[in-house]
Amino acid sequence: MKRTTRRSKEDKVFDLINIFLVAIMVILVVYPLYFIVIASISNPNMIYEGKVWFLPKEITFEGYQRIFNDSKIWLGYKNSIIYTFVGTIVNVSFTLMAAYALSRRDLYGRNLIMFLFLFTMFFSGGLIPTYLVVKDLGLLNTMWALILPKAVAVWNVIVARTYFQTSIPNELLEAAKMDGCSDAKFFWKIVVPLSKPIVAVMVLFYAVGHWNSYFDALIYLNNEDLYPLQLILRNILIQNEASTQMISDLDSLAAKQRVSELIKYGVIIVASIPLLILYPFVQKYFVKGVMIGGIKG
Numbered sequence: 001m002k003r004t005t006r007r008s009k010e011d012k013v014f015d016l017i018n019i020f021l022v023a024i025m026v027i028l029v030v031y032p033l034y035f036i037v038i039a040s041i042s043n044p045n046m047i048y049e050g051k052v053w054f055l056p057k058e059i060t061f062e063g064y065q066r067i068f069n070d071s072k073i074w075l076g077y078k079n080s081i082i083y084t085f086v087g088t089i090v091n092v093s094f095t096l097m098a099a100y101a102l103s104r105r106d107l108y109g110r111n112l113i114m115f116l117f118l119f120t121m122f123f124s125g126g127l128i129p130t131y132l133v134v135k136d137l138g139l140l141n142t143m144w145a146l147i148l149p150k151a152v153a154v155w156n157v158i159v160a161r162t163y164f165q166t167s168i169p170n171e172l173l174e175a176a177k178m179d180g181c182s183d184a185k186f187f188w189k190i191v192v193p194l195s196k197p198i199v200a201v202m203v204l205f206y207a208v209g210h211w212n213s214y215f216d217a218l219i220y221l222n223n224e225d226l227y228p229l230q231l232i233l234r235n236i237l238i239q240n241e242a243s244t245q246m247i248s249d250l251d252s253l254a255a256k257q258r259v260s261e262l263i264k265y266g267v268i269i270v271a272s273i274p275l276l277i278l279y280p281f282v283q284k285y286f287v288k289g290v291m292i293g294g295i296k297g
Contacts, residue, residue: 040265063262076229091206099160145220
């Protein structure tokens with residue numbers, strides 16, 4: 001016989017208030033994204049007149065057609081994919097190696113090394129000294145200017161180090177050494193395969209950072225052929241510089257403005273697609289990796 005617990009009136013009111021607040025938060029987050037989607041396929045005149053709220057009006061895919069026919073967008077896509085792929089490999093490799101070394105109690109001077117890492121979180125040389133270092137290293141106008149200066153994020157090192165300390169027992173290392181396993185082999189053959197959650201978290205953090213980054217490219221790159229997608233997107237959205245290839249066939253200013261609005265909404269969707277595709281593959285590891293890595297420092 002099941003026992004049913006009767007909920008008090010206060011509990012029901014509390015639940016209703018929570019549901020109401022969560023619903024408002026969901027609407028505030030989801031609706032702007034939804035509006036961008038429907039605005040990218042709606043007649044801009046309908047948007048100006050305030051007639052587009054929940055459903056697209058006078059559906060048109062002209063904006064997407066012009067976006068995908070523009071060579072700069074595809075070049076930016078290619079560059080961003082290369083920067084994100086190479087940069088994420090460099091970031092994750094360096095971060096995991098540093099974190100594992102700092103998690104080992106037999107590392108001589110690890111407290112001093114950790115202090116130097118933490119020091120850089122609060123104090124930095126600033127933009128001009130960093131630019132001069134990048135320039136002196138000959139990295140200007142290369143993809144390495146976007147990757148090497150930020151090869152390691154200290155916060156991610158701390159999270160990964162905590163994961164290794166709480167998830168990789170010392171007894172496992174001792175058993176491996178008894179079988180003649182070296183430190184490098186133990187790390188690559190045992191530690192990394194057992195650390196899929198934290199690896200997935202690091203991949204997501206770094207990949208999102210590289211994909212959304214445009215400021216470093218704005219500072220270090222002068223060659224437009226090396227521009228990432230986000231810098232091209234910035235020029236379109238902020239500086240209102242839609243590529244002449246996109247609107248060169250239009251004669252009137254009104255038509256150019258109309259198509260430019262479609263392109264603005266469309267490039268936001270186009271730039272977000274890769275991350276939306278990546279996230280489901282790492283989502284199942286995300287919570288576990290962050291929680292375990294953030295339990296204690």
